[in-house]
Amino acid sequence: xxxxxxxxxxxxxxxxxxxxxxxxxxxxxxxxDISLTxxxxxxxxxxxxxGAGKTTTLRMIATILKPSSGSIRVSGMxxxxxxxxxxxxxxxxxxxxxxxxxxxxxxxxxxxxxxxGMDDSTLERRKQDLFHTLEIFSFSGKRIGxxxxxxxxxxxxxxxxxxxxEVVVFDEPTAGLDVITAEHIIELIRQCKEDGKTVIFSSHIxxxxxxxxxxxxxxxxxxxxxxxxxxxxxxxxxxxxxxxEFIRIVNEAKNLAR
Amino acid sequence: xxxxxxxxxxxxxETLRDKRTLLVMIVVPLLLFPVIFTIVSxxxxxxxxxxxxxxxxxGVINKSQSGEILSHLRVKDNMRIISMxxxxxxxxxxxxxxxxxxxxxxxxxxxxxxxxxxxQIRMYYQSTNExxxxxxxxxxxxxxxxxxxxxxxxxxxxxxxxxxxxLEKVDIATLQEKIGKxxxxxxxxxxxxxxxxxxxxxxxxxxxxEKERGTIETILTTPVRRIHILTGKMFVVVATGIISAxxxxxxxxxxxxxxxxxxxxxxxxxxxxxxxxxIMLLLTMLIPLTIxxxxxxxxxxxxxxxxxxxxxxxxxxxxxxxxxxxxxxxPGIELDIQTAFIxxxxxxLATKDIVAGTIDYGLLGAVYASLxxxxxxxxxxxxxYFGGETNILRT
Numbered sequence: 001x002x003x004x005x006x007x008x009x010x011x012x013x014x015x016x017x018x019x020x021x022x023x024x025x026x027x028x029x030x031x032x033d034i035s036l037t038x039x040x041x042x043x044x045x046x047x048x049x050x051g052a053g054k055t056t057t058l059r060m061i062a063t064i065l066k067p068s069s070g071s072i073r074v075s076g077m078x079x080x081x082x083x084x085x086x087x088x089x090x091x092x093x094x095x096x097x098x099x100x101x102x103x104x105x106x107x108x109x110x111x112x113x114x115x116x117g118m119d120d121s122t123l124e125r126r127k128q129d130l131f132h133t134l135e136i137f138s139f140s141g142k143r144i145g146x147x148x149x150x151x152x153x154x155x156x157x158x159x160x161x162x163x164x165x166e167v168v169v170f171d172e173p174t175a176g177l178d179v180i181t182a183e184h185i186i187e188l189i190r191q192c193k194e195d196g197k198t199v200i201f202s203s204h205i206x207x208x209x210x211x212x213x214x215x216x217x218x219x220x221x222x223x224x225x226x227x228x229x230x231x232x233x234x235x236x237x238x239x240x241x242x243x244x245e246f247i248r249i250v251n252e253a254k255n256l257a258r
Numbered sequence: 259x260x261x262x263x264x265x266x267x268x269x270x271x272e273t274l275r276d277k278r279t280l281l282v283m284i285v286v287p288l289l290l291f292p293v294i295f296t297i298v299s300x301x302x303x304x305x306x307x308x309x310x311x312x313x314x315x316x317g318v319i320n321k322s323q324s325g326e327i328l329s330h331l332r333v334k335d336n337m338r339i340i341s342m343x344x345x346x347x348x349x350x351x352x353x354x355x356x357x358x359x360x361x362x363x364x365x366x367x368x369x370x371x372x373x374x375x376x377x378q379i380r381m382y383y384q385s386t387n388e389x390x391x392x393x394x395x396x397x398x399x400x401x402x403x404x405x406x407x408x409x410x411x412x413x414x415x416x417x418x419x420x421x422x423x424x425l426e427k428v429d430i431a432t433l434q435e436k437i438g439k440x441x442x443x444x445x446x447x448x449x450x451x452x453x454x455x456x457x458x459x460x461x462x463x464x465x466x467x468e469k470e471r472g473t474i475e476t477i478l479t480t481p482v483r484r485i486h487i488l489t490g491k492m493f494v495v496v497a498t499g500i501i502s503a504x505x506x507x508x509x510x511x512x513x514x515x516x517x518x519x520x521x522x523x524x525x526x527x528x529x530x531x532x533x534x535x536x537i538m539l540l541l542t543m544l545i546p547l548t549i550x551x552x553x554x555x556x557x558x559x560x561x562x563x564x565x566x567x568x569x570x571x572x573x574x575x576x577x578x579x580x581x582x583x584x585x586x587x588x589p590g591i592e593l594d595i596q597t598a599f600i601x602x603x604x605x606x607l608a609t610k611d612i613v614a615g616t617i618d619y620g621l622l623g624a625v626y627a628s629l630x631x632x633x634x635x636x637x638x639x640x641x642x643y644f645g646g647e648t649n650i651l652r653t
Contacts, residue, residue: 011648012648059475059651062475062478062479063479064475064478064479064647064651065647065651066647084481084483085478085481087480087481088481090479092476092479094472094475096473096474097472097473097476098471098473098476099471099473100268100276100471100473101271101471102271102274102276103268103271103272107268107271111264111268112476112480114264115261115264115265115477115480115481115482116480117481143275159476165336177509188510
């Protein structure tokens with residue numbers, strides 16, 4: 001369970017950034033007063049164009065960034081007061097996540113298991129399970145740098161799931177991946193749902209969202225434009241296609257701001 | 259503690275699998291001294307032997323006047339005398355290296371010698387041609403001495419009469435001091451450079467590398483505290499710097515044992531440096547210095563977006579490390595209460611004094627205080643910088 005309450009994140013702008021954004025403001029609100037809840041056993045999708053604040057929100061959930069105001073609770077624990085405990089319950093994966101190329105899959109997954117405080121026997125058992133399901137065994141002793149992108153993605157998944165996290169955060173998980181490799185991720189997200197985990201993922205690809213999610217929030221310039229179930233979203237659509245409806249909602253917000 | 263060790267162990271493993279780091283950290287420091295020594299001893303042996311053993315071709319003008327001076331030549335003097343006409347183009351011959359020197363005897367040479375006068379011989383030579391001037395001067399000096407003794411004997415004068423005062427010079431500076439003064443700082447200084455270069459690649463690889471490869475988020479989302487991540491990584495950065503320096507010391511040892519014909523001064527200094535006590539003392543200075551280096555290298559590596567950017571910032575800093583060492587080599591710059599507080603210079607100057615055996619323990623204390631202070635400051639800065647969320651995610 002993830003509970004986000006009136007969450008805001010401000011970034012200080014330097015001269016260069018101000019020039020680029022054509023603004024005189026000293027700060028920018030990357031995330032502006034958002035509240036939402038992600039339930040266990042359901043897939044929550046954060047949908048928005050580039051620069052909407054998706055990554056910032058997910059990074060705050062993963063405790064990499066600290067909120068400027070508001071709060072986030074993961075499995076009932078505050079991300080600021082209990083950051084360490086929160087991190088132990090979270091799996092975090094992005095489409096651009098890299099791996100240590102000079103380690104083998106076996107060494108890498110063991111390393112992350114240890115960093116997550118797992119004891120040796122649990123770690124070994126869990127690793128065997130994951131390597132079996134993901135079919136990693138055939139290349140578990142090779143250097144990661146020598147693996148294909150599909151194999152690397154499998155290792156990435158094993159790294160994310162090694163400590164059996166209750167909450168899994170995916171930041172544009174299929175960005176930059178080919179269809180076959182992306183399929184591993186889609187499979188993983190489905191599996192997480194079946195296992196009763198809380199899943200939140202960000203995307204700007206409507207078809208992916210359509211395929212997977214149960215709940216949906218559309219975010220634009222740090223604000224939430226829509227927050228509800230996928231079913232409710234479909235029933236109130238003014239356009240025939242989800243993509244068109246997404247564009248309409250974002251454009252409406254754009255025009256309102258002018 | 260276990261977490262720090264987990265991080266450090268993995269970083270060591272990765273570092274040792276990186277060919278570029280291995281080259282800079284192990285191969286270069288290990289081979290530096292043996293290679294330098296081999297080259298130095300080769301050059302030394304060849305040029306010294308050549309200069310003394312090569313046959314000198316000496317043109318002589320007016321040979322009939324040369325008297326006994328040339329008849330005392332021996333085989334071991336290895337000179338070939340070529341009698342020449344007065345108008346021969348001997349200057350050209352010397353320039354063209356077909357002659358090494360030409361001696362011109364005046365027409366009254368024998369009569370001057372016999373008449374107790376001063377006879378002059380003019381020598382044409384090139385000072386760039388090593389050993390020529392020394393060998394001929396020696397020959398003339400020997401002859402002059404012999405004639406002088408004969409004259410004194412003829413006149414019934416003892417040698418003491420013409421030498422009323424003799425100055426006896428006693429140099430009480432030990433050889434160790436003389437060498438320490440000039441070279442004692444140089445070799446330890448090489449170790450300082452290796453501490454820096456050895457730490458440089460791992461620093462970039464362990465911080466900028468994580469950003470570049472997109473792995474930084476994965477480690478930040480583990481329950482390990484950031485300070486522990488930083489400590490583990492910093493430990494590896496410092497350790498590789500120290501290992502590089504130790505390997506350079508090992509290289510020095512190997513080089514000394516295998517290189518032949520090294521100049522005695524180098525052997526002497528190196529012998530002092532290779533004493534276990536000196537190495538230990540040096541290490542106690544190099545460790546805080548390397549921590550200081552790491553404390554500078556790490557924030558830069560955290561800030562940089564790519565390997566390239568990190569290198570372009572660190573390269574000018576390289577000069578900042580080399581420059582103080584050069585200053586420390588300059589004559590007249592001594593370890594005093596000011597220089598004792600300047601990192602890098604202070605170690606170069608202190609080791610110079612330690613090798614020379616003239617170290618002031620108060621100043622040595624100041625050197626340690628300064629090294630530790632700078633190390634603490636730079637580490638504190640690193641900790642702050644690593645904690646800053648915008649720095650570490652800057653892309």
